[in-house]
Amino acid sequence: MGPRAAGERVAGVTADLSYEFAFGTYEDALRMVGTRTEPRFAGTAVSGARIQHFASMVRDPNPAYWDREFAMSAWGGLVAPPALLVGLLMPPPWVPDGEPPIASIAVRVPLPGTAIINASNDAEYLMPVLEGDMLSVVEEVVSVSPEKKTRLGAGHFIETLETYHRGDGAVVAMCTNTLFRFTPAGDR
Amino acid sequence: MTWDEVVVSAPLPEVVDQISYERVVMNTGTTWDYVPWHYNPQYAKDHGHPTIFVNTMHLAGFVDRIATGFGGPYSRVVRRKVSLLGSIYAGDSMVARGHVVGKRVDTAADARRYLVDLEVSIFNQRDELCCPATVTIEITGESAGPSR
Numbered sequence: 001m002g003p004r005a006a007g008e009r010v011a012g013v014t015a016d017l018s019y020e021f022a023f024g025t026y027e028d029a030l031r032m033v034g035t036r037t038e039p040r041f042a043g044t045a046v047s048g049a050r051i052q053h054f055a056s057m058v059r060d061p062n063p064a065y066w067d068r069e070f071a072m073s074a075w076g077g078l079v080a081p082p083a084l085l086v087g088l089l090m091p092p093p094w095v096p097d098g099e100p101p102i103a104s105i106a107v108r109v110p111l112p113g114t115a116i117i118n119a120s121n122d123a124e125y126l127m128p129v130l131e132g133d134m135l136s137v138v139e140e141v142v143s144v145s146p147e148k149k150t151r152l153g154a155g156h157f158i159e160t161l162e163t164y165h166r167g168d169g170a171v172v173a174m175c176t177n178t179l180f181r182f183t184p185a186g187d188r
Numbered sequence: 189m190t191w192d193e194v195v196v197s198a199p200l201p202e203v204v205d206q207i208s209y210e211r212v213v214m215n216t217g218t219t220w221d222y223v224p225w226h227y228n229p230q231y232a233k234d235h236g237h238p239t240i241f242v243n244t245m246h247l248a249g250f251v252d253r254i255a256t257g258f259g260g261p262y263s264r265v266v267r268r269k270v271s272l273l274g275s276i277y278a279g280d281s282m283v284a285r286g287h288v289v290g291k292r293v294d295t296a297a298d299a300r301r302y303l304v305d306l307e308v309s310i311f312n313q314r315d316e317l318c319c320p321a322t323v324t325i326e327i328t329g330e331s332a333g334p335s336r
Contacts, residue, residue, distance in 0.1 A: 054218040057211060058249035063261050074262060082265045083248035087219035115235060116223075118244045122269040152236070184236060 020103060021181075024110025026156065029144040032109050039136040039165065040102060042089055046080050046133045054084045064128075077130035085129065085164060085173055089137045105139040106160045106179045113155040113181035123175040134167035142176070155182025189260040190328045191291060191302035200258050200286040200306065205250065207242060209278040215246045229278075241275035247282075247319045251308045254284045255323040259304065266303070267324040274318035281313040289322070293329075302329040 048068075055065040063070045064079040071078045080088065091101030107116060129135065145157040157178050164173040216226045221243045224231035229239045252265050276282050286308035294301040304327050310319040 050218070053214075054245075054249065057214040057218045058246065058253055059205065060249065060253040060256075062253070062256050064256075064264075070261065075264075079264075081249055081252060082268070083245050083252050084219065087221065087245055090220035092220060093222045118272050120269070120271045121244055121248065122267075123248075124267045125265055128264060 020107070021114070021116075022108045022110040023112065026111065026144070026147065028110040029156065029158075032141050033143060034141065035105070036140045037105050037138055039138050040089060041136045042134065043092070046088060046129060046131050046135065048078050048131050050084070050088070051078050051080050051131060054081050054087070058083070075128050075130065077132060080129040080131070080133070082123065082125045082129075082173070085123070085125075085135075086162075086175070088129070088135055089164070104160070105141060106158045106177065107181075109141060109144060109158050109181070111144070111156050111158075111181045113153075113183050115153070115155075115182055115184050117152065117180050117182075119157060119178040119180045121175065121177050123173060125173045127170065127172050129164075129166070129172050133172075135172070136165045136167075138163045138165070150180070150182070151185070152180070153182040153185040155180055157181075189258065189263070191293075191304065192329075194288060194291050194304050194327070196288050196290055198288045200254060200284075200288070200308065203254055203257075203284045205282045205284075207276055207278060207280050207282055209240070212240045212242055212278045215242045219243060219245045221245065237275065237277065239277050239279065241277045244270065244272060247272070247276065247310060248321075250282055250284060250310060251319070251321045251323055254286060254308050255306055255325050258306065259325045259327045263304075263325045263327040265323060266301075266326045268321060269323075270319055270321040272319060274312065274316055276310070276312060276318055282318075283311045283313065283315075285309055285311065300329065302327050 051065050140161045142159040142161050147154055157180055159178050162175040166172050213227050232240045256263050286306055289307050290305040292303050294303055304325050306323045308321045311317055
């Protein structure tokens, strides 16, 4: 895949998905450092179904996820697994109005790379997220590294800060994520 | 488990979890992370992977399961750092090993928080380190009841 003009967007994953990469140069990417998004809201409140589906997938028997009576007395309600928080703000892959889901700001940073993979994640959970909570997230581009060569290929590390809010405005979590945006070795 | 009972340097029980194709596809379904290398083996192969693999949320959830499994039902994860060094693929096993690295009382907030720091490392069945993590849990202090 050749170089593209800054801001030009193409399907970054498959034509069936609306999550899009922005393409540009490292200098274009640096201009995005400090950019903060408007709040992005979950379409629905946190549900017991999603809590228990995730806990089932991880096979976590924590009663905070399964035992409504216990969870109510200990935490005030069924608790959302902290690790699911990012997923609770993921847009569904199709919506009826035809508007494409808004991708994470990390993949909207214009860079040459055609692939992504997560490198690290540092999350602080200030209070439990409970069934029924309405969540939103604000994302910020913290830094973009110069080009690094790895076994996967050459690319840039994009550090973002996500701040998660509950419907009453309380900050429930802050998460620093580092994503590697690269061109796979052999594709250059 | 209460904070008083926690012994620094104590090992955590090793946990082995078999990751089937069903679990990886379930991972996509539960987290709404539809990047194709989490559910499409051919796409994963086209991008240099042997097959589909679990995402960061699954790995973090496994780390949390180990942490709160140690701390008990009144504990909760307050901080977790993970590094992704390698992937866990369908057909692999996730093997978690860890130990207690410290315990402390946080008095910065209005209420005292009893904290325990853990190191949890996830290996695959070939003993390759895929995901080192550090986790802090808030745990019941000297008295019974939740730590919040």
